[in-house]
Amino acid sequence: MAEVLTVKELSAGYHGRIVVRGIGLSLHRGDIVGLLGANGSGKSTLIRAITGQIRLIGGSVVIDGIDLAAAPERAKAGFGLAIEPHELPAPLSGRQYIELVASIRGCAPNDLPSGDLPGGDLLERLDLGRWIDRPIAEYSLGTRAKIAIGAALLDGPPLLIFDETLNGLDPVAAWEVKRVITALCASGRHAAIVSTHVVEAVPALCNRAVLMADGSLSRSWDAAQLAEAARAPGAFEESVMQALRMRAAA
Amino acid sequence: MLWRELVAGLCATRRRDLAWIALGGGGLLAYAIADIVVALHAAGPKLRHDQLLWMLGLPVAFAALGWLAGNAMSRLCLSRAFAPFLKALPLASAERRRMAAVGAFALGLPLTLMIATAVGFACAVIGKPLAPAWGLGAATLFALSFGTAGLWRLRRPRLLVDVAASEAAPVGRPWLRRLDRARPSWLSSWAWKLPAGNIRPSWKLAAASLLLGLATILGAWASLAGHTAGPAAVAGLAGGILVFMLSLRCQPLGSPVLRTAPIGFTRVWLRLVRLPLQLSLAFFLLPAGAALAAEPSAWSVPVASGLWLLVLNGAYAVFGAFFLNTPFVAMLSFAGALAYAGYETLEYGRTVLIGLAALVFFLWHRTRQRYRNG
Numbered sequence: 001m002a003e004v005l006t007v008k009e010l011s012a013g014y015h016g017r018i019v020v021r022g023i024g025l026s027l028h029r030g031d032i033v034g035l036l037g038a039n040g041s042g043k044s045t046l047i048r049a050i051t052g053q054i055r056l057i058g059g060s061v062v063i064d065g066i067d068l069a070a071a072p073e074r075a076k077a078g079f080g081l082a083i084e085p086h087e088l089p090a091p092l093s094g095r096q097y098i099e100l101v102a103s104i105r106g107c108a109p110n111d112l113p114s115g116d117l118p119g120g121d122l123l124e125r126l127d128l129g130r131w132i133d134r135p136i137a138e139y140s141l142g143t144r145a146k147i148a149i150g151a152a153l154l155d156g157p158p159l160l161i162f163d164e165t166l167n168g169l170d171p172v173a174a175w176e177v178k179r180v181i182t183a184l185c186a187s188g189r190h191a192a193i194v195s196t197h198v199v200e201a202v203p204a205l206c207n208r209a210v211l212m213a214d215g216s217l218s219r220s221w222d223a224a225q226l227a228e229a230a231r232a233p234g235a236f237e238e239s240v241m242q243a244l245r246m247r248a249a250a
Numbered sequence: 251m252l253w254r255e256l257v258a259g260l261c262a263t264r265r266r267d268l269a270w271i272a273l274g275g276g277g278l279l280a281y282a283i284a285d286i287v288v289a290l291h292a293a294g295p296k297l298r299h300d301q302l303l304w305m306l307g308l309p310v311a312f313a314a315l316g317w318l319a320g321n322a323m324s325r326l327c328l329s330r331a332f333a334p335f336l337k338a339l340p341l342a343s344a345e346r347r348r349m350a351a352v353g354a355f356a357l358g359l360p361l362t363l364m365i366a367t368a369v370g371f372a373c374a375v376i377g378k379p380l381a382p383a384w385g386l387g388a389a390t391l392f393a394l395s396f397g398t399a400g401l402w403r404l405r406r407p408r409l410l411v412d413v414a415a416s417e418a419a420p421v422g423r424p425w426l427r428r429l430d431r432a433r434p435s436w437l438s439s440w441a442w443k444l445p446a447g448n449i450r451p452s453w454k455l456a457a458a459s460l461l462l463g464l465a466t467i468l469g470a471w472a473s474l475a476g477h478t479a480g481p482a483a484v485a486g487l488a489g490g491i492l493v494f495m496l497s498l499r500c501q502p503l504g505s506p507v508l509r510t511a512p513i514g515f516t517r518v519w520l521r522l523v524r525l526p527l528q529l530s531l532a533f534f535l536l537p538a539g540a541a542l543a544a545e546p547s548a549w550s551v552p553v554a555s556g557l558w559l560l561v562l563n564g565a566y567a568v569f570g571a572f573f574l575n576t577p578f579v580a581m582l583s584f585a586g587a588l589a590y591a592g593y594e595t596l597e598y599g600r601t602v603l604i605g606l607a608a609l610v611f612f613l614w615h616r617t618r619q620r621y622r623n624g
Binding site for chain 1: 431433434435436437439440442443444445446447502505506507508509510511512513514622623624
């Protein structure tokens with residue numbers, strides 16, 4: 001299947017200081033990659049580099065066949081990023097935020113990928129109905145995460161990116177979002193990167209996983225390894241902890 | 251906290267940039283001081299005997315400066331004393347205000363010393379008798395005004411009130427529904443921080459509208475009474491740029507919501523400028539119409555005034571985007587750049603304007619780069 005994301009020898013950082021280096025990563029349609037790592041390992045910096053928020057010091061990022069550095073606007077049409085809750089435009093209501101993103105992406109505000117799933121409108125299923133016309137400033141962390149996820153899914157971009165956004169969701173919303181991500185990626189038209197600290201959630205949701213440590217990819221798991229780990233309770237967590245301990249010792 | 255923020259900011263800045271700031275800024279400052287000393291020396295005899303300047307102009311200027319500085323510094327200190335991460339600590343409101351007062355005092359003291367030194371030095375340069383006394387007097391006036399403004403703000407915990415007000419934000423049909431729907435929708439509501447697109451009436455808004463309205467009426471009246479286009483055209487130009495400066499807000503340019511979206515810098519920038527420009531031109535139309543009615547043969551005066559308004563609005567839009575989180579600094583910088591360019595034009599002619607245009611282009615380029623690369 002066609003590559004949705006190709007990252008080659010990526011180095012990036014802040015004010016000339018390199019935080020992530022030598023990153024190589026490729027995602028095909030259907031992939032759900034779990035991005036793991038300790039605090040400060042470089043997960044968010046990698047996502048910022050992939051989404052064009054910081055300048056690449058080296059390497060390249062190609063999204064759905066379009067080079068991010070050469071054509072940033074066109075490349076950015078290829079992904080939907082769930083914005084971090086504190087970065088959302090606090091004065092706008094949830095509906096206005098959705099309309100803002102829809103107007104940029106050139107789609108209808110209700111163009112959310114929930115038609116092929118039972119249960120109707122995604123925003124209603126995320127229990128956003130009573131909040132949607134209130135300013136985002138009044139939202140809790142979880143409600144902000146829900147609206148950010150809803151906006152990321154607008155127009156169904158090929159690559160979906162969630163930077164620890166799923167961590168703040170309530171159980172029902174988390175289940176709904178995981179169901180949508182799984183269905184979208186299973187359709188063969190989308191791929192997803194899910195950055196998370198909830199290690200035990202990765203085998204159930206993702207079909208690949210990578211571990212970041214000290215600004216580089218230190219270990220990866222393919223679909224078979226993840227499926228194997230999912231059979232025994234705690235096996236994947238043990239595997240991740242072992243990798244982290246080995247890295248710390250090295 | 252402010253000191254630590256400053257140190258952290260300096261540490262986070264690249265050495266190359268620091269060197270540019272220190273050498274370039276230091277060089278410019280030295281040049282500016284030398285230029286001012288030469289100008290003061292030349293104008294010394296006239297300045298020494300200008301009674302209006304010494305009895306009214308300078309005292310009012312230093313009182314106003316002290317009020318503005320006291321207001322800004324105490325606001326800054328209050329924002330740190332009531333910072334969200336401090337809210338969970340067992341600190342009473344009075345204690346926080348005391349901390350803010352200490353901070354404002356610590357910031358005000360060096361400012362007062364600078365005023366005393368600068369005025370004393372300037373008086374010595376022009377040969378004014380009792381130069382140290384004038385410096386001391388100016389510093390006292392500045393300090394009194396600074397302290398009054400600081401006390402006024404510190405006694406009113408506006409920050410807490412604002413939080414309560416935002417929680418009770420009304421919800422209904424957004425006021426800017428029709429005007430703010432162009433792509434990207436709701437951008438002006440976001441920039442103006444209108445809760446869910448609703449305008450909250452405030453005394454600041456009312457006072458600004460009243461002052462601008464009065465200035466327009468006065469300008470129009472002066473033109474119509476004197477049958478000359480000049481006063482109304484000037485009122486239109488000055489009011490138009492003021493409306494634009496007060497209404498332009500560009501902080502969405504720094505948000506990842508737009509920076510990670512498939513939309514370019516220029517499009518977002520133009521969209522942010524759109525409503526303030528419409529407001530500015532709408533304000534301009536009334537005095538321009540009065541100018542035309544007062545002296546129909548001088549139609550070129552309001553037309554030129556309108557063109558200058560467009561040029562100045564465009565230039566300020568670049569400053570506003572560059573200083574996206576600090577509109578007050580953007581206004582001061584723009585006013586400073588205009589004043590400096592105007593001053594140097596007297597000496598070197600209109601070629602200085604090319605320098606101003608280059609500065610605007612450079613700021614636009616840097617802002618665009620920052621939008622693209624952080």
